[in-house]
Amino acid sequence: MTTPDQYAPSAPFYDLFPVYTGREDVEFYVQAARASEGPVLEIGCGTGRVLIPTAREGLTCVGVDPSAAMLERCRANLAAEPSELQGRITLVESEMQRLDLGRLFALITCPFRPFQHILSTEDQIEALRHVHRHLAPGGRFIIDIFDPRLDALLHPEESGVLEPEEFTDPATGERIVRRTRRVAWDRTNQILALEFLYERHLQSGGVEFTEHPFGMRYIFRWEMEHLLERCGLGVVDVFGDFERGSVISGESRELIFVCERRD
Ligand SMILES: C[S@@+](CC[C@H](N)C(=O)[O-])C[C@H]1O[C@@H](n2cnc3c(N)ncnc32)[C@H](O)[C@@H]1O
Structure with a gap:
């Protein structure tokens, strides 16, 4: 595998x-x-x-x-x-x-x-x-x-979605937006489940979405x-x-x- x-x-x-x-x-x-x-x-x-x-x-x-x-x-x-x-x-x-x-x-x-x-x-x-x-x-x-930020650990409900970040792809001129989501906190195993959600705003007018879920151990x-x-x-x-x-x-x-x- x-x-x-x-x-x-x-x-x-x-x-x-x-x-x-x-x-x-x-x-x-x-x-x-x-x-x-x-x-x-x-x-x-x-x-x-x-x-x-x-x-x-x-x-x-x-x-x-x-x-x-x-x-x-x-x-x-x-x-x-x-x-x-x-x-x-x-x-x-x-x-x-x-x-x-x-x-x-x-x-x-x-x-x-x-x-x-x-x-x-x-x-x-x-x-x-x-x-x-x-x-x-x-x-x-x-x-x-x-x-690890103790305030965020104590109040995870206040920090579900972080501010979106954005920039322009110099190769294509397209706008890219990334949203970061805190999906879950496993305080027993000290694992933060996160997700990046990318939006590529295509020149043609559509939006292409890409998800990147991952875990981080604090x-x-x-x-x-x-x-x-x-x-x-x-x-x-x-x-x-x-x-x-x-x-x-x-x-x-x-x-x-x-x-x-x-x-
Ligand atoms: C935030 S990036 C940092 C990349 C680079 N060190 C930098 O400073 O820009 C984290 C990197 O860790 C790698 N990574 C994830 N799990 C790993 C593992 N078990 N062993 C080594 N690298 C790992 C990822 O593939 C990714 O490229």
């Missing part, structure tokens, strides 16, 4: 959304990669938003993602880069909990929450053990997740530290933003963990 490509519905839109293109994490990850001197493994690399700027530093990179559609976009983005840079990047289709590259990396990153698509504790542990297995002695692992700060430590990933820093600010309860949007391999 093949696993469905869960990110396929979002792949054509991913690089167009200001919320992704404007995310202020790229320099943070590029700096870490520069300091590591490579090679770099990026888990959940998607369309190459962070991976390609990392390879521009002259480093050898492997990008891993389970979505063939996201990797196809990544290949298309890579095609616009110099051939020398293209030669430094290898793309591999795999989930992180099944990763087997047979080599070690000075830096492993997991930018913009791929880990939260893993919905069970068993799979989370499997995934982090696979990270540990690919980390060189003295190597680092950096991962970000969102800091994870609290100390829970994440315990998970990492349990898998041999010692936490050396935790930041609340990509300027390396501290975590401020109720204010920080991000939880960014910098880990070192423990044996």
